[in-house]
Amino acid sequence: MSGVDYSPLVLSLKVALISTSIVFVLGVFFAHQFARKDFFGKSVIESFFMLPLVLPPTVVGFGLLILFGKKGWIGKLLLEWFDYQIVFTWIAAVIAAVVVSFPLMYQSASAAFESLDEKLENAARTMGASEWRLFRTITFPLAWPGVLAGLVLSFARGLGEFGATLMLAGYIPGKTDTIPMAIYFAVESGQMEKATFWVIIIVALGFSTIMWLNWWSKRNMRRFTNEKRNR
Amino acid sequence: MKSISQFFFFAVILIFVTGCTSKDETKDVEIMVSAAASLTDALNNLKNVYEENNENVLVTFNFGSSGKLATQLEQGAPSDLFLSASVKDMDKVTSLGLINEASKVNFTRNALVLITHTDSDLQMTSFEDIDPDNIGHFAVGEPESVPVGRYTKDVFDHLGMWNALKSHMVMGSDVRQVLTHVEMGNADLGVVYSSDAFISDKVKVLAEADPAWHAPIVYPGAVISEAKQPQAAQDFLDFLTSDEGKNVLKEYGFK
Numbered sequence: 001m002s003g004v005d006y007s008p009l010v011l012s013l014k015v016a017l018i019s020t021s022i023v024f025v026l027g028v029f030f031a032h033q034f035a036r037k038d039f040f041g042k043s044v045i046e047s048f049f050m051l052p053l054v055l056p057p058t059v060v061g062f063g064l065l066i067l068f069g070k071k072g073w074i075g076k077l078l079l080e081w082f083d084y085q086i087v088f089t090w091i092a093a094v095i096a097a098v099v100v101s102f103p104l105m106y107q108s109a110s111a112a113f114e115s116l117d118e119k120l121e122n123a124a125r126t127m128g129a130s131e132w133r134l135f136r137t138i139t140f141p142l143a144w145p146g147v148l149a150g151l152v153l154s155f156a157r158g159l160g161e162f163g164a165t166l167m168l169a170g171y172i173p174g175k176t177d178t179i180p181m182a183i184y185f186a187v188e189s190g191q192m193e194k195a196t197f198w199v200i201i202i203v204a205l206g207f208s209t210i211m212w213l214n215w216w217s218k219r220n221m222r223r224f225t226n227e228k229r230n231r
Numbered sequence: 232m233k234s235i236s237q238f239f240f241f242a243v244i245l246i247f248v249t250g251c252t253s254k255d256e257t258k259d260v261e262i263m264v265s266a267a268a269s270l271t272d273a274l275n276n277l278k279n280v281y282e283e284n285n286e287n288v289l290v291t292f293n294f295g296s297s298g299k300l301a302t303q304l305e306q307g308a309p310s311d312l313f314l315s316a317s318v319k320d321m322d323k324v325t326s327l328g329l330i331n332e333a334s335k336v337n338f339t340r341n342a343l344v345l346i347t348h349t350d351s352d353l354q355m356t357s358f359e360d361i362d363p364d365n366i367g368h369f370a371v372g373e374p375e376s377v378p379v380g381r382y383t384k385d386v387f388d389h390l391g392m393w394n395a396l397k398s399h400m401v402m403g404s405d406v407r408q409v410l411t412h413v414e415m416g417n418a419d420l421g422v423v424y425s426s427d428a429f430i431s432d433k434v435k436v437l438a439e440a441d442p443a444w445h446a447p448i449v450y451p452g453a454v455i456s457e458a459k460q461p462q463a464a465q466d467f468l469d470f471l472t473s474d475e476g477k478n479v480l481k482e483y484g485f486k
Contacts, residue, residue: 070416087417088368088401170401170412171373184404189375 007174008182009201011090015178016158019097023154026098027105028147032135035113053103057163060099064168068095090176092169097158104157105150112146113139148217156206179205258289262463263309265293265300267316267450269341269406272430273483274314280479281470288463296405297321297378304329304455311464314338314452314471317378321451331461334454338471340486341448342425343382343440348416349433357438358386361420363395370409370418373402378448379409383422385445410434424448429484450485 030049034042052060068075068086078084086092116139124134140147162180169176171185179202186195266274271294278290293300293310301320304310305327313330315321324330345361347353355361361369372380380402387393403409406423413421414433421434428436452471454464470476 065411065415065417072415085367085417166404167408167411170368170370170417171404172401185373185376185402188373188377188404191375 004197005174008177008179008198011093011177012159012179012202013205015090015093015097016155019094019101019158020151020155022094022098023101023105023158024147024151027102027109027150027154028140031106031109031113032139035110036118049106050103052100057100057161058167061096061164061167064092064096064099064164068092068168087168088170088172088176090169093161093165093176093178096164096168097161100161100164101154101157104153108150108153109143109147112143112150115146116142145217148213152210152213155209159202159206159209259287260460260463261289261291262311262460262467263291263293264312264314264464264467265295265304265308265310266314267297267300268294269316269424269426270294270314270450273426273480273485276483277471277476277479280475281467285466288467290467309459310455311458311460312452312454312468314450316341316450318449318451321453325453329456330453331456331458332453334452334465334468336452336468336472337449338452338468339450339477339480341450341484342442342486343379343386343422343445343448344425344428344436345438345440346410346413346421346423346428346434346436347419348413349435350416351419351435353419353437355437358440358444359390359392360438361392361396363392363399366399366419368401368412368418368420369396369399370401370403370412370421372406372409372422373404377403377405379406379422379424382440382445382448386422386440389444424484425486426484 034046055063065087066072068078070076070079070085070087075086078086086095120138120142121134124138129137160180161178162184165176165178166181166184169178171177171181177185179198183195183198183202186192186198264274271292274292278292281290282288293303293308295303297315297317297320300313300315301323304313304324313321313324321330321335325332325335345355345358347355353366371383372378374380374384384393387396401412401418403412406427409421410423410427410431412418413423414431420437422440425436425439428434452468454461454468458464471480
């Protein structure tokens, strides 16, 4: 296998890393905002957030095409204002990955924030901590194990996303072919050697990601608990 | 108590739903047809015509890609008639002895057409007119795995244009996806079967490929050797190749 084109590997990593970063910021922000608030329509918004998890990927892909397509609501504006077509680019693959992995991040993060002991936060408030400092030093570190779980799931989902990506980013060899797409088309055309190669790569990638994050979180947790003990 | 009543509620719904799908009692012959997905609209029309003329016959379809249908037949799925969109899949079931070879017939043909969105102002009248410098994305089927892509590659290889157009190509996983890319305006051009272009009111046909440029696109049909209703299946296949059947297929863009 000397003549292997590694572009699917590079592209998949790029897409999954960028989409996980976006999902991390969005997911933590919304989960924290919604955690202890109850307002009219909250459950409607939360159900909407969860939708990509239960819809078939082709439906998500079709919905995204309606939004981002050349004649779509957002796609039309991008074309008019910036003369930019987002469909059939690697950015489209990032959008698809963000949409399908957001529910996983949101779910994990909101469960983590909701299970926090509110007394700890209130104690910090009585000592005059600002809301940002409170979030940075109390809330987020305590929610970290849950957020981390969401992070791992989002990365894995982004790496494996296929259906919506195929519709929105298309299959352009060398430009928008992520590993799942390379596997799909290799299997369909009977190139089993190529398919097996990419399957091994993606399994190794997923496995080592989870191993690394587990190790990393354990180390960080230990440091965190030690610091507490030393104080 | 609540969960028990809920259980009965769902049980009643389940019985009701399954009860609704029981088949028509007045028909005494039912033929199961495994048919290529591209034939869906044409066959549903043909079924109505056929059942009007043969009141005791009920025609039931199982639509799917020809490759998947061939695999189902290989696994022993019950079927009386196989209507394939590709010679390759028909050859596969033939070699496994699953069909009655005497009944095998190419019942229709399809053509390759170059399409664009109805709103597009592209002016082209043939495949040779495509100017790589003047088009955006060009939707085609993936040539290694999708039949329509294989035929499309045949055409552009023949015309010596494949390499020049390659960088513009977005490859669909099936012909309907190619159609969707053009219908939604995300690709400027696309190559699909004439029967697909025909059912869409959002695309217009710019040109039809010369059949000499690609391998023939034929639809072979055959009666399954283990058919429960071999005679009725043969009659329906004969109906497809009759003038009446051919006219209906033509109405749907088949040749």
